Amino acid sequence: MAIKINIDVGHGSNTAGKRTPPFPKKVKVNDKLTIKKGEQFREHIAGVGVAFLLENELKRCGLETLKTGWNDANGFDDPDTPLNERQGAIAKAKCDYSVSIHFNSYGDGKTFNSAEGVGIYIHDKYQGESKKLADLVLKHLAMGTKQKNRGITPRALAMCNCNKMKVKGAILVELAFMTNLREATELMASEKFWKESAVEIARGLCEYTGIKYVAEQTIPTKAITPKSSKEDIRWLQERLNKVIPSWLPKLKIDGDYGPKTRIAVLVYWDSLGWGSHMRDDGLKVGNSTRKALAEGRTN
Numbered sequence: 001m002a003i004k005i006n007i008d009v010g011h012g013s014n015t016a017g018k019r020t021p022p023f024p025k026k027v028k029v030n031d032k033l034t035i036k037k038g039e040q041f042r043e044h045i046a047g048v049g050v051a052f053l054l055e056n057e058l059k060r061c062g063l064e065t066l067k068t069g070w071n072d073a074n075g076f077d078d079p080d081t082p083l084n085e086r087q088g089a090i091a092k093a094k095c096d097y098s099v100s101i102h103f104n105s106y107g108d109g110k111t112f113n114s115a116e117g118v119g120i121y122i123h124d125k126y127q128g129e130s131k132k133l134a135d136l137v138l139k140h141l142a143m144g145t146k147q148k149n150r151g152i153t154p155r156a157l158a159m160c161n162c163n164k165m166k167v168k169g170a171i172l173v174e175l176a177f178m179t180n181l182r183e184a185t186e187l188m189a190s191e192k193f194w195k196e197s198a199v200e201i202a203r204g205l206c207e208y209t210g211i212k213y214v215a216e217q218t219i220p221t222k223a224i225t226p227k228s229s230k231e232d233i234r235w236l237q238e239r240l241n242k243v244i245p246s247w248l249p250k251l252k253i254d255g256d257y258g259p260k261t262r263i264a265v266l267v268y269w270d271s272l273g274w275g276s277h278m279r280d281d282g283l284k285v286g287n288s289t290r291k292a293l294a295e296g297r298t299n
């Protein structure tokens with residue numbers, strides 16, 4: 001049976017506090033999101049940014065996932081799920097491990113200050129195998145963007161309680177300080193850092209569970225057909241899963257260009273308004289489709 005990892009995102013979209021102080025100038029997070037001068041950026045939004053990318057990483061590596069505290073790529077509409085509900089859902093889903101994504105803060109939250117760095121919490125009492133898992137995830141996090149390494153701290157946090165969640169290990173990652181202007185601007189409010197963090201957490205989990213880490217493929221240069229390499233087909237399936245409408249079941253990332261992948265291609269063309277493609281058989285993914293998939297276009 002595949003190993004199941006819960007990905008938890010702390011708090012909710014509108015939880016009081018849990019946001020940066022007002023930014024002194026505008027910050028571009030990605031193509032879709034810019035924080036205006038004077039605006040505060042919420043911890044949960046950045047957390048979902050990381051979690052969404054982490055889920056892709058883990059699925060690609062063959063791990064099963066559960067989500068608590070969020071449900072999709074949109075971090076703006078999540079209620080703040082009570083901690084005992086989160087714990088119950090994780091236990092019920094029989095997860096093996098849980099990772100909770102947070103950004104740290106220090107001070108009154110009204111002004112930026114110098115506290116900084118990356119660190120991980122594990123439970124002080126009910127920690128199971130969490131220490132070793134935390135060691136490996138922190139090792140990979142420390143290999144990316146240079147940050148102060150705050151180490152591993154034992155604390156009685158709900159999302160670290162292996163007993164309550166019935167998991168073998170549970171860690172709570174504080175990726176950077178939202179009350180540190182540099183870390184808030186360059187890390188928390190940067191999609192590039194979200195991606196880097198997701199890759200590093202995935203690498204740590206893979207190393208810990210003994211699963212081979214599979215890196216994201218670059219865009220295939222040739223048309224993708226049922227005869228293409230498994231890598232190219234997996235790339236297609238992974239990308240299709242991000243853009244197909246929610247009523248269509250997600251594809252298994254198995255590198256096999258079967259009927260479900262073919263139908264997903266046809267549905268995708270339709271959603272792009274490429275009507276003439278509906279007379280096509282959906283068995284050849286050309287240059288413009290690969291480009292649209294790489295950009296994650298949905299219409």
Ligand SMILES: [Zn+2]
Pocket residue numbers: 010011043102103104
């Ligand atoms: Zn938090």
